[in-house]
Amino acid sequence: MTAIDFSTTIGHAWFPAPTFTASGCASSGRELAQFFPLREMGGVVTKSVMSRMRPGRPTPRMAETPSGMLNSIGLQGPGIDAFLAQDISYLVEQKARVIVSIAGETVEEYSTLARKLRSVSGISAVEVNISCPNVENRGLVFACDPDASRRVIDGVRRTLGGELPIIAKLSPDVTDLVSIARGVVDAGADGLALINTVLGMVINVNTMRPHLGGKTGGLSGPAIRPIAVRAVYQVHAALPKIPILGMGGIANGKDAFEMILAGASGVSIGTASFGNPTAIMSIQSELKQLLIDRGFKSLKDAVGYAHREEGVTRE
Amino acid sequence: MSPINKNAKQVLAPVASNKRVGIYHQIIVNIGDLAQKCKPGNFVAIQVGGDNSALVLRRAFAISRVSTSSATGGTMELIVAPHGQGSTWLCNRVEGDLIDIVVPLGTAFGVPTEPVPVLLVGGGYGSAPLFGLAEVLNARGSRVDMILGASTSSNIYAPMEGKRAVNTMRIYTEDGSAGQTGRVTDHLYEQIRDLNIAVVYSCGPMSMLSAITTITKALDVVHQCSVEESMACGIGICMTCVLPVEGEDGSISMLRSCIDGPVMDGSLVSWNQVGKTL
Numbered sequence: 001m002t003a004i005d006f007s008t009t010i011g012h013a014w015f016p017a018p019t020f021t022a023s024g025c026a027s028s029g030r031e032l033a034q035f036f037p038l039r040e041m042g043g044v045v046t047k048s049v050m051s052r053m054r055p056g057r058p059t060p061r062m063a064e065t066p067s068g069m070l071n072s073i074g075l076q077g078p079g080i081d082a083f084l085a086q087d088i089s090y091l092v093e094q095k096a097r098v099i100v101s102i103a104g105e106t107v108e109e110y111s112t113l114a115r116k117l118r119s120v121s122g123i124s125a126v127e128v129n130i131s132c133p134n135v136e137n138r139g140l141v142f143a144c145d146p147d148a149s150r151r152v153i154d155g156v157r158r159t160l161g162g163e164l165p166i167i168a169k170l171s172p173d174v175t176d177l178v179s180i181a182r183g184v185v186d187a188g189a190d191g192l193a194l195i196n197t198v199l200g201m202v203i204n205v206n207t208m209r210p211h212l213g214g215k216t217g218g219l220s221g222p223a224i225r226p227i228a229v230r231a232v233y234q235v236h237a238a239l240p241k242i243p244i245l246g247m248g249g250i251a252n253g254k255d256a257f258e259m260i261l262a263g264a265s266g267v268s269i270g271t272a273s274f275g276n277p278t279a280i281m282s283i284q285s286e287l288k289q290l291l292i293d294r295g296f297k298s299l300k301d302a303v304g305y306a307h308r309e310e311g312v313t314r315e
Numbered sequence: 316m317s318p319i320n321k322n323a324k325q326v327l328a329p330v331a332s333n334k335r336v337g338i339y340h341q342i343i344v345n346i347g348d349l350a351q352k353c354k355p356g357n358f359v360a361i362q363v364g365g366d367n368s369a370l371v372l373r374r375a376f377a378i379s380r381v382s383t384s385s386a387t388g389g390t391m392e393l394i395v396a397p398h399g400q401g402s403t404w405l406c407n408r409v410e411g412d413l414i415d416i417v418v419p420l421g422t423a424f425g426v427p428t429e430p431v432p433v434l435l436v437g438g439g440y441g442s443a444p445l446f447g448l449a450e451v452l453n454a455r456g457s458r459v460d461m462i463l464g465a466s467t468s469s470n471i472y473a474p475m476e477g478k479r480a481v482n483t484m485r486i487y488t489e490d491g492s493a494g495q496t497g498r499v500t501d502h503l504y505e506q507i508r509d510l511n512i513a514v515v516y517s518c519g520p521m522s523m524l525s526a527i528t529t530i531t532k533a534l535d536v537v538h539q540c541s542v543e544e545s546m547a548c549g550i551g552i553c554m555t556c557v558l559p560v561e562g563e564d565g566s567i568s569m570l571r572s573c574i575d576g577p578v579m580d581g582s583l584v585s586w587n588q589v590g591k592t593l
Contacts, residue, residue: 024554030319031551031574047554055569055593062547062555067369069547073554076569213590221371251371274548275362275371277325277417 005298006288008042008266010243011165011190013124015097015266017042018299019256019284022247022270023101023127023169023193024048024073028087029094035277038096041284042266045193045245046087048103048129051112053079057134058213063202068221068249069271070200072214074134075103080116092122099167101127102156105135107148111155118163126164128156128189131171131196133218143171143196146180150187157188167245169193172224172231178238191243193268194235195228221271225249229262236263236304251279253286260287263304319551319574322352323420327413331390333406338469339440340406342393346418350381350389354423355448356541356578359391360549362415363401374401375549375573377518377541378419380447391418394443394472420549422578424448424516424539430456431513434506435481436499436527437463438519439470444541445518446477453480460510461485462503464523468493500526507534514539517581525586538581544572559585559593567593 008018019042026032029044038044056076063070077083080102091098100123104110110128117126130152131143142148153168160166168189174180181192197218204211228248236244246264250256251272259267267287272279296302331343346353358377364370380392397406408414427433433452435445442463449459459480464487465471471486471493478484486494487501495501500523507515507530517527518541531538547553550573557569558576561583570576 025552027552027554034320034323034550035325056554056557058590058592059555059557060545060590061557062545062553064370064372064547067371069372071547071553071555076554076557213592271371271547274553275373276415277548277550277552 004288004292004296005300008243008299010125010167010245010265013165015042015124017284018260018266019280019287020045020099020245020266020268021273021280022268023129025270025273029091029096032273032277033094036281038091038094041280043097043099043124044091045099045127045268046083046101047077048075048101048132049077049080049083049113050075050103051080051109053077053082060211060213063211063217065200065202065219066223068219068223069274070202070212070217070219071197072134072212072217074214075132080113084116084120088120088122097124098122099125099127101129101169103129103132104152107151107155110152111159114156114159118160123164125167125191126156126160127167127169127193128153129169129196131169133171133173133197133199133216134214141171143169143180144174146183149180150183153184153187153189165190167191167193169196171196172227173199177231178234181235181239185239185242191245192235193245193247194231195224195248198224198227220249222249222251225255229258232259232264233262233306237307240304250283253283253290256283256287257290257302260299260302261304261306263307265300265303320420323417323550324349325415325417328416330408330410330412330414331387332410333408336394336472336474338396339472340395340397342395342405342408343390344393344414344416345387345389346391346416347388349418350383350391353378353381353391353419355444355451356421356423357419358421358549358577359393359416359418360420361405363404365404370401370404372547373417373549374405375420375546377444377577378447379443380450394440396440417550421573422576424541424578426451426455427457427514432458432460432511433514433516434510434512435459435461436503436515436517436519437461438499438523439465440472441519441541442472445516446474446480448516449477449480458482460506462487462499462506464488464499466490499523500530503527503530504534507531507536512536517541521586521589524581528581528584528586532582539578540581540584541577542572542579542584543577546573549573559588561585569593
């Protein structure tokens with residue numbers, strides 16, 4: 001195999017491969033570790049953790065849809081203290097690179113969570129999830145409000161003081177994604193995670209009521225991939241220097257390559273792992289081969305390549 | 316090696332046979348040495364729909380029995396009803412077709428250390444994994460009695476060869492088309508008491524498992540049930556298949572039926588909170 005620089009960087013965090021789990025799609029990491037060594041992918045993005053234990057939403061929490069699924073988990077988790085005590089050390093022992101995802105109900109909760117991460121060793125970056133759709137009050141989806149988004153990121157940046165790169169996870173369910181992205185970058189985000197799930201609903205025709213316990217859920221899987229590619233393309237066009245973790249329905253190496261061409265510096269895999277526990281490993285090797293086949297010397301050369309001017313071809 | 320599902324492997328496995336048994340399909344899959352790792356109660360997660368399918372999630376099926384001594388190596392048996400797109404696809408596989416499986420997954424039925432009398436209660440094709448369990452319990456010297464129920468006779472799964480390990484088998488149907496008219500729980504209290512049952516094992520719809528728990532709790536008898544909750548992954552990463560379960564400190568938490576189940580202690584499941592916000 002031809003040598004290729006497959007590494008990527010987000011802020012000052014370096015990863016040997018551009019492949020990550022998507023937040024909320026790898027549980028504690030132990031579950032996937034049975035199927036491949038966690039250190040072999042770019043990094044693990046943890047489940048979004050909150051200050052306190054949270055039971056999450058009632059069942060049913062899942063509905064399969066054409067080429068996708070709705071989930072309505074509602075950020076079930078043990079809370080930051082138990083998470084740091086039980087899960088981080090395991091991931092570090094596995095030599096996995098770790099991006100901790102945090103979620104809060106207030107601007108202050110995000111800052112408190114960030115403060116707890118400052119002293120923890122073995123963390124590469126922090127993902128600030130301001131776009132989980134499965135909360136009771138849509139008004140609390142910070143990423144739908146440019147001002148609230150900025151305030152959350154600003155608070156986290158002040159707390160972290162540049163020690164850890166900040167990745168803001170945004171929602172596609174907004175009218176002007178670019179302005180939200182620009183706002184959080186101005187507030188100090190080093191990178192962006194695009195996209196969170198798309199708000200959806202399934203009505204059960206037998207019960208004639210919404211199928212999910214939480215009524216609405218987040219749509220993921222190949223069904224949303226074109227939305228994700230568009231979001232990454234638009235944001236990369238406006239903010240070409242900001243690294244983007246692209247996600248939304250990536251199921252094979254070609255899908256990942258498409259996201260890189262649109263402007264992503266790395267890709268996250270979520271729903272594909274539900275269908276195939278080793279999806280990340282095959283996506284990683286397929287993407288590497290595609291880059292080599294197309295003559296790229298490094299992943300970085302391919303990032304945003306779909307944006308090149310007319311008439312520009314590879315030498 | 317992970318501490319979770321430490322025997323599980325993802326393999327492409329050939330279908331050895333696929334036979335119709337009433338409204339169900341009996342599908343035998345060659346799984347080689349993995350058969351030795353499968354215990355009664357474990358399940359398998361299967362990719363369905365083939366390449367380019369719009370079905371993105373794995374399907375979970377209870378393993379009804381395994382054989383470690385067949386001519387082609389180890390096999391597992393699945394009893395599948397072609398209800399939805401995924402199960403219909405699986406029921407259309409023929410001998411030699413390769414299927415992508417992850418096995419064995421989840422918890423297993425606990426087998427008593429002493430040969431105590433046990434009662435196995437199955438609803439619909441939920442009875443399938445109980446026959447494999449019956450063989451194990453019978454071989455250990457337990458007296459095994461069985462009660463099966465369904466809405467109508469065609470939904471009862473009770474293969475002839477499965478009855479060998481069973482002392483008595485009672486059947487209930489809601490429409491009276493086979494056995495007694497009624498439900499498996501109608502005379503369960505008396506049956507547990509009269510047969511001096513030490514452990515009740517069950518598999519079937521949640522409402523049945525809940526009703527059995529009420530009776531086993533009143534009689535202070537152990538109830539090991541295999542729960543049914545829809546899963547997206549089967550390996551513990553999606554957090555969709557959770558149930559409210561009581562912990563050692565008495566607090567209720569949402570546990571995954573794929574990792575902490577499917578076999579759970581019925582007395583610890585908070586049945587009246589299933590589907591509710593904690």
